[in-house]
Amino acid sequence: MKKYLIASGLALLAASAIGAEQITSLSPSGRTEIELFNKAGAAQSVKTIPAIEISFPVNVQASESGFLKVNVEGKTYWLKSTQVRIQRDVVASCAAAAERAERVGSTPGLAGNSCK
Amino acid sequence: MINYSKSLQNIIACLSIAALLAGCQSMGMGVDPSKISAVSELPAATDRDWPDQKQDVLNQRARVELGLIRSPVLENYLNGLYNKIKKQAGVPNWQGKVYIVANSNLTAYATAAGNIYISPSWISTAQSEDEIVAIMSHEFGHVYLHYHELEKTKVTADQAADWITLGAAIAQNTNALNGWPVADLFATGYSASRDIAVGHYGSSQELAADKFALNLTTKMGYSYEAGVKAYLEHQATWEDLNEARQKEYEDKLAESFTGLGTLASIKISQGWKYVTSDHPKTIDRMDAVAIAADDVPPKLLGKKPVVKPFNAIRSSGTVASMLKSFSFAMKGLENPNAVDAYDNAKKSAAGSNNRFAYSAIAVFKTQLASALNGNVGSSVGLGRSLDANINSEQDRAWKVYVTKAEFLARLGQVPAAKNTMDQGFAYFSSAGEAWPEAILFYGQYESWDKAKKMAATCSKEFPALAKACKTAAITPAEKAEMDRRAQENANRLVNKLMKKDK
Numbered sequence: 001m002k003k004y005l006i007a008s009g010l011a012l013l014a015a016s017a018i019g020a021e022q023i024t025s026l027s028p029s030g031r032t033e034i035e036l037f038n039k040a041g042a043a044q045s046v047k048t049i050p051a052i053e054i055s056f057p058v059n060v061q062a063s064e065s066g067f068l069k070v071n072v073e074g075k076t077y078w079l080k081s082t083q084v085r086i087q088r089d090v091v092a093s094c095a096a097a098a099e100r101a102e103r104v105g106s107t108p109g110l111a112g113n114s115c116k
Numbered sequence: 117m118i119n120y121s122k123s124l125q126n127i128i129a130c131l132s133i134a135a136l137l138a139g140c141q142s143m144g145m146g147v148d149p150s151k152i153s154a155v156s157e158l159p160a161a162t163d164r165d166w167p168d169q170k171q172d173v174l175n176q177r178a179r180v181e182l183g184l185i186r187s188p189v190l191e192n193y194l195n196g197l198y199n200k201i202k203k204q205a206g207v208p209n210w211q212g213k214v215y216i217v218a219n220s221n222l223t224a225y226a227t228a229a230g231n232i233y234i235s236p237s238w239i240s241t242a243q244s245e246d247e248i249v250a251i252m253s254h255e256f257g258h259v260y261l262h263y264h265e266l267e268k269t270k271v272t273a274d275q276a277a278d279w280i281t282l283g284a285a286i287a288q289n290t291n292a293l294n295g296w297p298v299a300d301l302f303a304t305g306y307s308a309s310r311d312i313a314v315g316h317y318g319s320s321q322e323l324a325a326d327k328f329a330l331n332l333t334t335k336m337g338y339s340y341e342a343g344v345k346a347y348l349e350h351q352a353t354w355e356d357l358n359e360a361r362q363k364e365y366e367d368k369l370a371e372s373f374t375g376l377g378t379l380a381s382i383k384i385s386q387g388w389k390y391v392t393s394d395h396p397k398t399i400d401r402m403d404a405v406a407i408a409a410d411d412v413p414p415k416l417l418g419k420k421p422v423v424k425p426f427n428a429i430r431s432s433g434t435v436a437s438m439l440k441s442f443s444f445a446m447k448g449l450e451n452p453n454a455v456d457a458y459d460n461a462k463k464s465a466a467g468s469n470n471r472f473a474y475s476a477i478a479v480f481k482t483q484l485a486s487a488l489n490g491n492v493g494s495s496v497g498l499g500r501s502l503d504a505n506i507n508s509e510q511d512r513a514w515k516v517y518v519t520k521a522e523f524l525a526r527l528g529q530v531p532a533a534k535n536t537m538d539q540g541f542a543y544f545s546s547a548g549e550a551w552p553e554a555i556l557f558y559g560q561y562e563s564w565d566k567a568k569k570m571a572a573t574c575s576k577e578f579p580a581l582a583k584a585c586k587t588a589a590i591t592p593a594e595k596a597e598m599d600r601r602a603q604e605n606a607n608r609l610v611n612k613l614m615k616k617d618k
Contacts, residue, residue: 028403065420066341081341082409085402088346090354092237093220094361095450115221115358 022057023068023084034084036077040067047077057087152261152324154331154408161207162262169211171546172229178547182218183473183505183513185236187438190216193429194252197245198232201253204336205260212259214252218474218513220446222354226255228264236442239430241350243342244421250333250343257328263321326405334416340409342421348405352398441469445478452485458494465501473513476505480519499523506540514544518553530561537561548578555588564591 026034034054035045041064049072062069067078068086094115151159177183194214202208212230216239217223223235232255234248242248258264326344333343429435441464448454448461461478469475479501486494502520506512517540524533537557544550551574559567567589574585590598 028406029399030403066339082345082406085352085399086349087353087356088243088350089241090222090237090350090357091240092222092235092354093446093450094358095220095446 021060021063021089022087023060023070024057024087025085026051026054027083027085031083034079036072036079037067038078040064040069040078042067042078060086150320150324152257152327152331153411154327154334154405155411155413156331158205158260158328158331161205161210161260164262166211167227167229169213169229169231172227172231173215174544175547175549176215176217176227176231176233177512178514178544178549180217180219180513181515182477183511183515184233185216185218185438185442185472185474186510187216187435189432190239190429190435190438193425194234194248197249198252198256200336201249201256201332204332205256207260210259212256218442218472220442220449222351224251224255226258228259230259232256236439240439240443242426243346244339244423245426246333246338246343246419246421247346247350248426249336249338250329251347253329253332254325254344254347257325257332258321261321261324261328263325323401323404326401327408330405330408330412334412337419339419339421340412340416342419344405345402345409348398348402352402355398437467437469438472441466441472441475445472445474448478448482452482453489458482458486465504470501470504471508471511473505473511473516476501476516477519480523484523512543514540514547514550514553517541517544518557521557525557525561533557534561548574548581551578551581552584552588555585559589559591564589567591 031051033048033050036047036049037044038046058070060068061071061076063081064078066081068081068084069076069078071077173184191214198212198214199208202210202212210230212226212232214232214234217233217235219235220237221235222237222241224233224238226232232252234251234255238248238251242251326348330340330344334340430439443464444460445464448457448464451457458479461475461482465475465479470479480499483494483498483501487498499520502516505516506520517536521533521537521540524530524536537554541550541554545554551570555567555570555574558570571585571589575582578585
């Protein structure tokens, strides 16, 4: 099986060292292929790649009108941002994440407590 | 004679997982999550009795370790956005405001009073107004869809279960229940069923709140990509980072024999948290939202994000100063023993930022650590940083009073410690979250009789905190006896198992 050589970065998990945004998977997870476009905002795709042939993560070179610029085998393409999951920079820590949530009657937050 | 067995069995059956879930609507659990779509009209808003919103703010100042951060410029901006959200939902006159909660985690939550609490970390992390509006819309979704009813139902069920446990214990002692399992066993079983049921329903409410946010924000002209999608992606990245940190910690534990025991208990706890979690995995939420977004007209999805006004607020004088100060405080608190911890904490308390609970506690903890590490000069004025917060009425946090009272008591200055606790409790006694710590303090430094009486009042006034208050009022002698019995039971069980094995 051919694996597309899309310019990729290193693994994502260095707490404060996340730099440029990267594509980590297709979205939703069940998506089987991704469309590639010649320019941002184009209506018609020029190529379609099966999901299993992509090596993640993929570096994002630029972003415009809901499209992301990527490099595929030395050629520049654009893909729809809505069709991929992006890893984004986070400014947070677990230094003072403690709350007495288990005793309280407020709605659970936007997400569970990540600082376990 | 009353047939305890039959009636208890009936009540317990009503509290089973299936009944709790099946009875969700009739018990008052808010709008059915499956009815929320990304595009159609929202279900009509339901009338309700609103909790007092000022009391709600005081509750948070008592609940959150580092209190709230009052930042008028930032609050005004966020409240302007919140008003737009309410207007779009058709309820412009509903109560509720936005507040900044001093938590370093990516945190945002709403209360039944309609207030939304968001951490500085989200303010620093979000990339556009679209994302902040999406986060607030998600939280407002919990309010609009009346999802706080789930918590009320949980408290009601807990109270009912307490009575059943008591009834079972009495019946057992009077031999009314032949072969009935011990009350403790019921309590454990009930608690497990409740957590699974509540977790299951809570998860579906989170997905509904995501769709609610998608529905509202796209109609308001905000981008899906920079809004709902962005906050879920930030959340997912944050979870990835923490999973990596957790794995590193567990790998270190696995290197030693004693560490392996700790690791085993962590794994059991994590397994249980996974089963009972009220939040679905973020990746599942992202998938659900991505599929729901397919129904939204494309012209509503690809809007240009609103970045300038959001960045202007973040970089404006007092807001930028607060965000920087908070960052220094978190650096200090991350490791109070670090060489530069005290310096970072002092930077966080520069100027008027010294009134915030986070900077007051950061300075106190790092200064104490420095003094304990042998830096004699650091002990000068130890504890004074806490007064800056206590003296600022709008900023004072319950935890600051507790920290100061405990510090003074340990120094042997019990009258001064009690005076601090009296003042703090007089201010915060209407907030249930203040009671467990006050009860424990008065038990330790005044009398356990007073602590028991306070625990009884607390249980009556704040049912959700009954357990915490009762636990706080347990005397050292009672605690020793409970530990002895637990050990005895464990030994008996082990002996029984050993005999059986033979």
